[in-house]
Amino acid sequence: MTKCLNVLILCILLCLIFQIDVQAESVDSKDVSMQPDSLLDEIDVSELESYWSDVRSDYSKFIPNVDRLTVRDLITNQGQLTFIDWVIAILQLLGQEIFLNGQLLGQLILIAIISALLKNIQSSFQSNTVTVVANFVLMMILTTIAVSSFTVISELIIDTISKMHDFIIAILPLILGLMAMLGGLFSASFFHPLIISFLYFIVVLVDKVVLVLIFLSLVLHLVSQMNQTFQLTKLADLLRKISLGLLFMSLTIFLTILSAKGTITAVQDGLGIKTAKFVTNNFIPVVGRMLSEATDTIFATTQVIKNGLGLFGLITILLVVCLPIIKVAVIGGFYKFAAAILQPIGDDQVVKSISIISDHVFYLLAILVVVSFMFLMIIVVLLIASNLTLMIR
Numbered sequence: 244m245t246k247c248l249n250v251l252i253l254c255i256l257l258c259l260i261f262q263i264d265v266q267a268e269s270v271d272s273k274d275v276s277m278q279p280d281s282l283l284d285e286i287d288v289s290e291l292e293s294y295w296s297d298v299r300s301d302y303s304k305f306i307p308n309v310d311r312l313t314v315r316d317l318i319t320n321q322g323q324l325t326f327i328d329w330v331i332a333i334l335q336l337l338g339q340e341i342f343l344n345g346q347l348l349g350q351l352i353l354i355a356i357i358s359a360l361l362k363n364i365q366s367s368f369q370s371n372t373v374t375v376v377a378n379f380v381l382m383m384i385l386t387t388i389a390v391s392s393f394t395v396i397s398e399l400i401i402d403t404i405s406k407m408h409d410f411i412i413a414i415l416p417l418i419l420g421l422m423a424m425l426g427g428l429f430s431a432s433f434f435h436p437l438i439i440s441f442l443y444f445i446v447v448l449v450d451k452v453v454l455v456l457i458f459l460s461l462v463l464h465l466v467s468q469m470n471q472t473f474q475l476t477k478l479a480d481l482l483r484k485i486s487l488g489l490l491f492m493s494l495t496i497f498l499t500i501l502s503a504k505g506t507i508t509a510v511q512d513g514l515g516i517k518t519a520k521f522v523t524n525n526f527i528p529v530v531g532r533m534l535s536e537a538t539d540t541i542f543a544t545t546q547v548i549k550n551g552l553g554l555f556g557l558i559t560i561l562l563v564v565c566l567p568i569i570k571v572a573v574i575g576g577f578y579k580f581a582a583a584i585l586q587p588i589g590d591d592q593v594v595k596s597i598s599i600i601s602d603h604v605f606y607l608l609a610i611l612v613v614v615s616f617m618f619l620m621i622i623v624v625l626l627i628a629s630n631l632t633l634m635i636r
Contacts, residue, residue, distance in 0.1 A: 286548070291414060292314050298563060317554065318548065352584075354384060354385055358590035382592070399570065404446055404449060406563050407560055408442050408443075418629075427508075449490070452486065452489060453486045457486050457607065463479035487606065498624075501620075505625075506628065568608065568612065578601030
């Protein structure tokens with residue numbers, strides 16, 4: 244009888260212990276469960292809100308839905324810009340820039356028509372001095388228009404690059420902080436100084452070297468057109484090749500180091516996390532597995548926020564650079580269109596000068612596109628590196 248009573252008491256104690264364990268596990272699971280919204284509340288996105296507010300004000304009349312989107316909506320994927328929104332915005336921006344820059348096309352056509360008239364009536368003058376002086380005046384007017392366009396485009400490019408630079412500086416600590424939460428300590432310590440240093444370098448390079456050399460190339464080409472006996476076209480081409488070569492070489496080296504070394508550090512982080520998880524699961528009997536499951540839950544939530552933050556960064560950079568790219572493309576297209584339609588009737592000197600100006604405007608467009616691509620690739624590489632760390636884990 245006593246033996247049966249002892250067995251009964253032992254069974255009751257085991258049942259109570261099992262119930263306590265289940266309740267404790269339930270409470271712990273509730274504690275460690277984390278929603279993306281709750282984690283996002285702990286992140287300061289006020290600086291990103293100011294950048295997004297500027298973007299919304301620029302595109303509010305082109306994309307009606309953009310006014311209703313907030314930083315939180317874009318990060319948590321509760322609201323996105325559709326493909327139709329992008330197409331409508333681009334078409335409206337294109338139409339606006341064509342309308343605003345129509346005066347430029349009119350000025351170019353007027354200069355070409357005047358030069359054609361002077362060419363046709365030059366036989367009426369007793370000497371060629373009047374014609375030469377008139378053509379020189381027209382070339383000076385054309386050069387003034389070219390310098391004005393180049394100045395406006397250069398300021399636009401510098402302003403756009405500065406905006407992208409400041410935005411990356413603002414969003415980089417958030418992405419790297421979330422990456423460190425995911426275990427990417429080596430990656431975060433590697434990416435931060437490299438990206439900060441190169442961003443400063445590329446802004447200075449474009450502002451102080453690349454744009455200056457492109458401007459000198461344009462001026463030398465126009466001077467060569469004014470005076471056929473004093474040619475500087477080879478020097479102008481050399482300056483242009485040096486400027487573009489420096490830019491492309493710098494970006495190639497940076498993206499190569501960023502992707503190659505970033506992959507190595509991501510693998511190191513992934514292996515470190517995998518080793519720590521194995522040790523926790525196998526050498527800490529019960530608590531270790533619970534801790535590992537709680538960590539997986541936090542990692543999953545952090546990963547969602549990090550990817551959403553990266554998507555927000557990509558959308559913002561695309562919107563920041565979309566309007567300047569369209570503006571520069573329209574200006575360059577007007578110069579190219581004017582040279583094409585005026586070639587049969589205009590003076591060869593004027594038409595060739597207009598064509599040279601259009602080529603240099605498109606060089607500026609290429610610079611803006613390449614630098615914008617670099618900023619986009621920075622965010623893409625950061626996202627790939629952190630995702631690679633979790634994949635290895």
